[in-house]
Amino acid sequence: MASTPESDARGPLLTPLLAWFLLAMILANIAGSMTGVLMPIYLTELGATVEQVGLVFTLTSIVILALQILGGWISDSIGRLRAIAIGSLGGVIGFVAMLIAPSWPWMLLALAINQVPYALVGPSFGAFIAENSTESNRGKVYGLTDTLYQVVGIVGPPLGGWVAGLYGFRSMLLIATGFYAAAAGLRIWMARTMRPGGDPEARPLTLATFKESAALIGSLLFGGGIVTWIFVTDGVRDVAFRLSGELEPLYLAQIGHLSLAQIGLLSSFFSAAMMVTPLLSGRLADRYGERVPISSGFFVMFVAFMVFLTAQDYPAFIATWLLFGAGVGLLSPAYQSLISKVVPSHSLGLFNGLFQSSLGFLSLPAPWLGALLWERYDPRLPFLITAVVSLFTIVPTWLKFRIPVATPAVVPVQAEEAP
Secondary structure, eight states: OOOOHHHHHHHHHHOHHHHHHHHHHHHHHHHHHHHHTTHHHHHHHHHHHHHHHHHHHHHHHHHHHHHHHHHHHHHHHOOOHHHHHHHHHHHHHHHHHHEEEEEEHHHHHHHHHTTHHHEEEEEEHHHHHTTSSSSHHHHHHHHHHHHHTTTTHHHHHHHHHHHHHHHHHHHHHHHHHHHHHHHHHHHHHHOOOOOOOOOOOOOOOOHHHHHHHHHHHHHHHSSSHHHHHHHHHHHHHHHHHHHHGGGGHHHHHHIIIOOOHHHHHHHHHHHHHHTTHHHHHHHHHHOTTTTTHHHHHHHHHHHHHHHHOOOHHHHHHHHHHHHHHHHHHHHHHHHHHHHEEEEEGGGGGHHHHHHHHHHHHTTTHHHHHHHHHHHHHHTHHHHHHHEEEEEEEEHHHHOOOOSSSOOOOTHHHHHHHHO
């Protein structure tokens, strides 16, 4: 039974179950953020060229493309916590593989293995929060979890940059592996001892159940409604952002002449800024609709790229990352809240897998193309394209991201299943 707004106001936004869940996510992603921001630089130390760095991230996207939809279906079928626990075991293997990889082709294999947890954990994250909140406060819950989650960016990248700068990349990877192993242990304990009230009932992992869920998602994606526009705008955005995303550390090192420690510290500024805006985004979404914080977030991202392209010194790059953090902080809770309201809860895992795999479908060659634009034309060109797309994305989000007043096939299902 759905909680009333009055009961929502009395109850805490972050329940003990969500607190344990978030702690495990923070530990796991501290490990990921320690390695992610510096991985393009480490790949060049292992012998890769800039073009090969772009190729590595393009090829690892294929693994996500192949696994995330399957991972979302598994999450819908066996439960969020069990799927996350299984994915975490694959993550431990992936981190160990990264630790011992002797060259960039072997690192490519290790990074591919490390996509397994993302395929199972990623689609479950937003769905788990949706099932453990109510529609009237969901934006605020997403905002709060996004705010607390930013400890990842405050701790992980500076720690990774500091350790890699003083002791080398392998020492950094060893510490990251320890963080991830701790998260995996916590997730396995939760999966064995806890049963969330909003967790979907277990369903058999059969072709018939997969077809049933896929048919529902397909009707939403291609029905021409709000879900269609979420898919289209996110696909275009992913292409543009992945043209430049993996190249940012190289730009900072080669064009901005920043040290590893300075690059790592920028992510802390990003996370500090992102701690400010998610709660604002959630409140705006709950009160005025998700299109308000989403459109605002894209505008802030456009301004951030303009500052980035003209930055000449470290304070200017700090200002850029503060704007990036504010923009993403506006986008993330509102997007998650919007999806949870227009997709049936029993198919949220599969939809999140497909939604995130739109990155794989549409932006698969983007890192490689961005590297080609860098090497053959101008290092600033991939970032300029991303900035322009951020600006123009505001138009469809403002016009199309409005939830209809009556959506009987979708919203009541979500409301009834919310704890």
